[in-house]
Amino acid sequence: MEYTPLTERVRATPWPAVVWLLGVCLLVAIELGRIASGLHNIGGAVVTAAGAGYGGLADGLASGGTGGVLTAVGLLAGLWLVGLGVVTATRATVVLRVTDRIPLRSQRLLDGLAFGLCLGVVVGLAVVTGAVGVVHALGDLLQSGVARLAELPTLTARETIPNQGYQTPDGTWHGTFFGLSPALAWGLRVLLIHLYVAAWLGWLWSGYQRYRRHYRQADWTPRDDVVSRLRYHRWGQFGLLIVVLFLTMAAFAPSLGTAPANQNIYAPFSNSITYYDASLGEVTETLVGNANLETRSQGYPGENVSPMTYDRFDRFHPFGTLTNGKDLFTFLVHGARVSLLIGLLSVGASALLATVFALISAYYRGVADLILVVTGDTIMGVPRLLLLILLTVLLGDTWLGGLYNGGVLLALVLAATGWPFLWRAFRGPTLQIAEEDWVDAARSYGQSATGIMRLHMLPYLLGYLLIYSSLVLGGVILAVAGLSFLGLGITSPTPEWGRAVDLGRKFVATESWHISLIPGAMVTLVVMGFNAVGDALRDAVDPQSDSSVADASETESRGGGV
Amino acid sequence: MSDSTTADDAGRTDASNPLVTVDGLRTYYESEQLVGGKPVKAVDGVSFEIGRGETFGIVGESGCGKTTLGRSILQLEDVDEGRVSFDGTDVTTLGRRGLKEWRRDAQMVYQNPMSSINERMTVGEIVREPLEVHNWETAASRRERVQELLDRVGLRPEHYHRYPHQFSGGQRQRVGIARALALEPEFIVLDEPVSALDVSVQAKILNLLSDLQEEFGLTYMLIAHDLSVVRHICDRVGVMYLGKLMEVGPTERLFTSPQNPYTRSLLSAIPQPDPDVGADRITLRGTPPNPRDPPAGCVFSTRCPFAIRQPEHEELGDEQWAAIAQFRRMIRERASSTTLERAKQRLGMGTQFTPIREVAEDLFGSLTYPEAVEETLTRATELVADGDVTEARDLLDDEFSTVCEHESPQQHEVGNGRSSRCHRHREEYREPGDYLRDAGDYLPE
Structure with missing residues (x-):
């Protein structure tokens, strides 16, 4: 079995690849x-x-x-x-x-x-x-x-399945999808979006299996074991489900929301809606800002819009409204975007720093390691919250602080203060890897330092990287929410989960309990989901946690006898 | 690899034109302590030559520095002193580029096939990597070469895409050998290539290595602690102890008539199938000294059953002599303990020394000594008991120490292509063999 490039292997048996690519094209075309x-x-x-x-x-x-x-x-x-x-x-x-x-x-x-x-x-x-x-x-x-x-129409767009409309006294809905009620239309759209995501995931999985069956030359790789261990990790799958829902929320925020973000959150006084005014007996137009003022949730029955109810402007609120009358669900799905962007940016940056530094400290040791240890410990020695507040305030007025309402700055500050924690976690295993004979062997045939780090050390670090990154990502989301709760970090009106919790703080024990409780529960759930995924990855990557592989003779026998 | 039954082992060695010449090589590991630590002298002044096409063996107990020697020759360790000439060029002075080029010619096969190959790469990638590092021709020819190598070491083409997990130890070692051969080297250091393998597989790997040597004209340096392996495949052997090369010589002659006391002791540790022959084994007392603090004279002097004694002690029995050696070792240890250690003992924190009288009673109680010796020992005991450890040490040194403890022995030529480090090869002393025969004839010649 000679080695052949992937293109040639595909040319030899083209059909599985062609079918799969057609499917991808279809999925892309829809959206x-x-x-x-x-x-x-x-x-x-x-x-x-x-x-x-x-x-x-x-x-x-x-x-x-x-x-x-x-x-x-x-x-x-x-x-x-x-x-x-x-x-x-x-x-x-x-x-x-x-x-x-x-x-x-x-x-x-x-x-x-x-x-x-x-x-x-x-x-x-x-x-x-x-x-x-x-x-x-x-x-x-x-x-x-x-x-x-x-400008092309898409399947899951708000325009395809509109959910904003008004009800005339005869009970019929105008402006919504096929005259369905806004709740049903919105529900249909949400369902469609999740089906679309599920289709993508299923198709990707099918692509991986097609590759394994038809194109991969190795009949077994160490990754196969990881995948098969993940297939039976229920807790990890639960986490993965939460994470996928969260990612979907962030990715499809504009069409998941009951109202467009610009209309409901950012510029309510520049947009208007139509509704049926019972006192006038006709369809009237009003500014969203004015409507919001009358749908505020302030903690008593007269002024409260609960979850899964309509307000007096025939707008459906799956999670109720905020204290300022804005739709909580729309606020939250756009907040997911902010959380995810900050999370990915800061975890990505700190994981990159931590990986590079861990490789340097393990490979060169001595002075390089000492400098990194001192630097890392110094950063870890300063109270992190203090450093966060200090840096956000100090850099808030620069051009950096203006990007994404301070989101980019917050992410960078979190990365700059957070990498030593990741690096500490990586350093031990990396030191161990650097001691292995294959690293020495690579040196003996003249492989360069960067080559050794990339080929012979990094692959062993990847497992740790995924595990700790997913764990830290939850922490970052929590930190951002916490900072917003304190009134720092992301500025209004950009939606952020922590600020919703803060807004609803006074009303926890009243009619308007939903303002704090729902975002709070979602933060908890998402952090838990990321942690579960991290746990599952650790269990899957670390063979010690797996008892079924104890039968080593089985894998060995496949290679044939000496 | 010449047949072990050949009369002249050195026949294939071209002594006038060696491939590798090692001259006064020293490799020290720095102490981990920040202040006042002594370096570990892993390789301490080793010189030898390896001829073209030869298999040169290095044997010794674990921890004697044989692996460090191999790695130092390949410039995988920072050499402190000495030269390693390869084909006439001193590789210790090579720059980065030169070293990278030279690495094509000198490769290594590692002891543990479980850790010497990267498990996240396929076998093909593992063997191909050296070729890629050195930009070997084209991508297609690299793949072809890998297939060729896999075939040559006895693996099948479909193994190209398998991962090391799917292989047994012997197969993994074959992968390691293929990787070492990839760049067409002239010289390969085999660091205990079979000691981690099943006995049934060992022979196959050794045969493979000898076939490859014949086919590609390779020069091997085999590091081993298994003497039967060395005897089976090596042309010449060097015996190492505590960073020093004690004896070098053609395998058969070294095995049949060892010159150096250490070689004798080592060889007598080989189990003999004939129980009568094994009866007179030389058993080495104690463990090798700490290489951080080796004995001052001959490194083997603390354990040597052949050590030169002062004339008046020649008639002392073996047991008596051993007890004195043990006593002196303990006193030396106490004398060399640092101020910090002593302070710790005062405070009851460190290991407490046993009271010296108990030690003396333990060692000498059941033995009888001539009066003069008895008196010296008693005086030394008293001195230590009074706290004058250094004085006691000096007293004992005056009484018992000889050239073995003062002077590091030279490498003496002992016949056709052999050399041995032992003071007994000097004219004024009796040869180790003669000495033993006189002393009680307990080593079979």
Whole structure:
């Protein structure tokens, strides 16, 4: 059985792959508009961030003095890192062509510097000569193309199954999907969204199985055991279900909400709704803001909209309303987006730092390890809440603090203060891995330090990475909610679960109990879900927790006798 | 690998043009303590040569530094002193690039096949990695070469996509061998390649190694503690003790007529099928000394049954002599304890020493000594009891110590291509063999 590239294997038996790809195309086509609009948003955010970053750099450089010098140094360091990345990825060499006197490691660093400087000069020239305009034009063209795609109708969109309408005295509903009640229409949409997600997950699983059956050359891999252990881990599956629901909530927030976020939360006084006014006896139009003022939940029967009820404007509220009359469910699904974005950004950043640092400390030991231990312990020694509050206040007014209503800043601060905890957890196992003979063997045939870390140490760390990241993600969601509860972090009106809990604090013992209780229960549930997934991964990755593999002779016998 | 029954083992060795020359190699491990720790002298001044196409064995007890020696030769350890010449170039001075290039020529097979290959890679990837590191031709030819290597070491082509979990220890070791062969090296260090395997598999792996040597003209350095393995496949053998090479010589002659006392002791530890022959075994007393603090003279002097004695003690019995050696060892230990340790003992925190009179009673109670010796021992005991440990040590040194404890022995040439580190090879002393015959004739010659 010779090794053949995947493309050739697919060419040999194309049907399973073709069927699967057709299915993927169908699933994408149903939601092409949403995907395109997502891309459009991400592109817009990147452009904004790049603009802000460029503005910050230009200001820093123009300001001169210490700030200018610091910015310049930061810019150079950034360019150097990018250059180093390019050199490592492409294995290109510059210095070697000039002289071979310099040791290999310094060569790599110098090459990085050379590439980084070249990049800087090219970009600088582009900005100075105006060539950057071409890039802008191309970008705009792309953006408009994507924007046109974004207008395509999608299956799960609010427009396909509208749920906002009014009821006339004869009991019929106007403006809703097939004249269904708003609750039913909304329920149908929610169901459809979850079916769509389930279809995707099922199809991905089928794709994995097709790959295993038709295309994979190895008849067994260590991952197979992990997967098969996960298949019987009920607690982990429960966690996974919660996590998937949470992810769905974040991904499909605009169409899950009973009302559009812009209309209900961000700009209620710029949008209007129509309703049937019984006193006037006709269909009337009113500003959402004015309507919200009359649907507030303030803790007594006269002024309260409970879960699963309609308000007097015929709007359905699955989770009731907030103290300011906004829909709690819409608030929560958009809050899930914020929590997830901060969670992923901060956990991603701190996991990256922690992994790189753990590999460095385990591979080089000695001074490198000592420096990291001192740095990490120093950060861990400062009370984290104090540091969080300090940094958010200190950096709140900079351009960084403006991104995503302070969300990006919060994520970065959480990452900067949180990586030592992850690194501590990784360092022990990594030190153990670095002691293994195969690491030494790799050194004996001349594998580079980065190569050893990437090929022979990182794969063993991945399990820990997943486990601890999922555990920490729950903690981050909790921390963000906690900060919002204290009135820090994410500013109003951006929805955040913690702020909902804070708003409803006074009404816990009244009619309006739902304001605090539902978001609070959801935070608990989501954190529990992530922890359950982490536990399941640990059980699946750590063979010691599995008793059925004790029969080693079975796996060995498959290799054939010596 | 020459047949062990060949009369002249050194026949294939081209002594004038060795592939590997090791000269005064020293590898010390720094102490973990921040202040005042002594380094561990894992390899301490080792010199030997390995001829082209030869299999050179290194034997010794565990912890004697044989693995460190192999790793030092391959530049996997930081060498403190000495030279390792490979084909005429001193590899200890090679730069990063040069070292990477040289690694193509010198490879290693590890002891434990369970930990020497990365279990997250397929067998194909494992064997292919060295080729990728050294940019071996094209991707297709690399794959071809891996298939070729797998076939050569006795694995099947479909094993390419299997993971190490699916293999037995012997098969894993074959993977390790294929990986070592990938870059077409000239020299391979085999670090106890079969000691972790089943006995039934050992022979197969050893035969594979010898076939490969013949086919590719490889030079091996075999590190082992199993003497029968060494005798089976090595052309020449070096015997190591506490970081020093005690004796080097062609295998058969070294096994049939060992020159160095340590080699004799080691060989007499081989179980003999004939119970009559095994009756006169030399049993080594105690354990090897701490390599952090090796004996001052000959490293073997503390355990050597052949140690040179001062003329007036020649007639002392073996048991009497052993008790004195033990007594001196304990007093040396007490004398070298640091101020901190002594302070700890005062405070009742450290290990308390047994009162010296009890020790003396234990050791000498049942033995009789000539008067002069008896008197010295009693005086030393009294001195220690009075707290003058250093003085007691000096007294005993004056009375009993000899050249074995003062001077590190030179590497003496002892006949055709053999050398041994022992003072008894000097003209003024009797050869170890002669000495034993006189002393009671208890080693079979």
